Amino acid sequence: MDATPPTPPSRGSSPRRFAGALLGLLQGHIALFGEELKEQQSHTLNLLVLTSLSLLFGLLLIIGLSAALLIAFWETHRLLVISGLCGFYALGLLSALITLLQRVHNAPAPFSASLEELARDREQLLP
Numbered sequence: 381m382d383a384t385p386p387t388p389p390s391r392g393s394s395p396r397r398f399a400g401a402l403l404g405l406l407q408g409h410i411a412l413f414g415e416e417l418k419e420q421q422s423h424t425l426n427l428l429v430l431t432s433l434s435l436l437f438g439l440l441l442i443i444g445l446s447a448a449l450l451i452a453f454w455e456t457h458r459l460l461v462i463s464g465l466c467g468f469y470a471l472g473l474l475s476a477l478i479t480l481l482q483r484v485h486n487a488p489a490p491f492s493a494s495l496e497e498l499a500r501d502r503e504q505l506l507p
Contacts, residue, residue: 405501408497409494409497409498409501412493412494412497413491413494416490416491416493416494417491420490420491442469446465449461449465450462450465
């Protein structure tokens with residue numbers, strides 16, 4: 381029987397395993413970041429297209445309704461209708477701007493999943 385005693389693990393493999401684990405974590409984070417970037421890009425493009433279409437059709441509707449009101453009241457209350465339309469448009473503009481500023485201020489941070497994953501890894505690695 382040729383029995384050789386088991387050799388103790390060498391010190392060289394531990395740093396290699398640590399480096400491999402670190403590179404694996406880094407690769408996972410980069411892949412998650414890339415997926416979130418693609419998702420964010422797709423979401424932004426969809427919002428841009430829908431916003432543009434909404435703006436276009438909304439403006440066409442406003443022009444049509446304004447023209448109809450002006451034609452209907454041209455002989456009797458033309459200045460009152462024009463002033464009322466301008467006031468209505470100003471209120472719409474202000475409410476849209478206030479809503480936009482609130483949403484920009486309260487928007488969630490992009491890449492939050494990557495940041496959460498990094499925080500979890502830091503908690504696990506640090507004592």
